[in-house]
Amino acid sequence: MSSRRSRISEEEINELISKLQSLLPETRRRGPGRVSAAKLLQETCNYIRSLSKEVDDLSDRLSALMETMDNNSAEAEIVRSLLRS
Amino acid sequence: MQVPNSFKLALLKQMLLGFQLSAVSSNSMSFHERKNAIKLSADAAMVFARGSTRWTRGLVASLSKNRNNEDLLRGILGKKYERLSLPCCNSWKIPRSRKILKRCLGLCSRRKKATGTQHDVKSSSTLARRLVKKRIQVLKKLLPGGESMEGFSLLDQTLDYAVSLKAQVDVMRRLLKISKASNLNLHLKEEEEEEEEHAQRH
Numbered sequence: 001m002s003s004r005r006s007r008i009s010e011e012e013i014n015e016l017i018s019k020l021q022s023l024l025p026e027t028r029r030r031g032p033g034r035v036s037a038a039k040l041l042q043e044t045c046n047y048i049r050s051l052s053k054e055v056d057d058l059s060d061r062l063s064a065l066m067e068t069m070d071n072n073s074a075e076a077e078i079v080r081s082l083l084r085s
Numbered sequence: 086m087q088v089p090n091s092f093k094l095a096l097l098k099q100m101l102l103g104f105q106l107s108a109v110s111s112n113s114m115s116f117h118e119r120k121n122a123i124k125l126s127a128d129a130a131m132v133f134a135r136g137s138t139r140w141t142r143g144l145v146a147s148l149s150k151n152r153n154n155e156d157l158l159r160g161i162l163g164k165k166y167e168r169l170s171l172p173c174c175n176s177w178k179i180p181r182s183r184k185i186l187k188r189c190l191g192l193c194s195r196r197k198k199a200t201g202t203q204h205d206v207k208s209s210s211t212l213a214r215r216l217v218k219k220r221i222q223v224l225k226k227l228l229p230g231g232e233s234m235e236g237f238s239l240l241d242q243t244l245d246y247a248v249s250l251k252a253q254v255d256v257m258r259r260l261l262k263i264s265k266a267s268n269l270n271l272h273l274k275e276e277e278e279e280e281e282e283h284a285q286r287h
Binding site: 008012013016017019020022023036037038041042044045047048049051052054055056058059060061062063064065066067068 | 086104109110112116119120123124127213216217220221223224227228237240241243244246247248250251253254257258260261264265268
């Protein structure tokens with residue numbers, strides 16, 4: 001018998017589900033009522049996908065910006081001072 | 086749910102370190118090389134800030150598949166790189182928790198005696214379960230390391246990952262804003278100086 005098997009309580013699961021619900025922008029608007037499992041999972045997948053897309057998009061824009069910056073710019077100074085601290 | 090400021094600060098710091106290590110502001114990179122360096126820096130920085138958990142290990146594993154990434158990963162993660170690459174002990178299955186999870190999500194089929202409407206009841210809950218199963222498969226592909234997770238762990242790690250991703254986005258947005266502003270400032274300064282020089286000569 002494995003003594004390391006911890007029992008996850010129903011309370012913990014409900015708490016997790018409600019945290020997810022309040023995180024996701026779509027389900028948050030609906031207030032405290034419970035959404036269906038399928039809906040919750042769908043919104044979660046959509047949310048993760050949209051965040052990943054945004055990271056990709058921001059990388060594009062940062063890349064374009066960095067192209068026009070040169071090493072001696074004030075920005076590099078900001079970066080350097082941030083790294084020193 | 087939000088991450089502490091220390092998380093965002095650590096993320097920013099390591100990401101900027103990554104930029105420096107891969108020399109993103111040099112002119113010798115193509116657009117795509119630069120973009121990939123930026124993205125890799127952002128992901129490695131996120132892993133650094135979060136520390137050891139299943140999705141960060143999963144992310145390190147998938148980023149390491151490309152041998153070109155190794156130097157930058159080591160540069161940003163330092164000692165953590167080795168630690169996060171070690172095979173993790175396989176988490177013991179918790180079959181009971183999966184059942185509880187399913188019950189809480191309203192998925193367990195009710196055992197009804199055969200009646201005229203039983204067919205309808207059965208098909209709608211079966212449909213719901215199938216749909217949920219499908220969506221769980223999708224989620225597993227989206228979450229780094231998700232293929233080996235189930236039930237409670239899967240959802241818990243998903244929440245953790247989503248919160249960290251949001252922080253990564255916030256930090257990058259802010260960096261973009263600051264960089265644009267200082268870039269604009271710099272160009273304005275340069276224009277001013279040029280105008281002054283021009284004025285002095287005449």
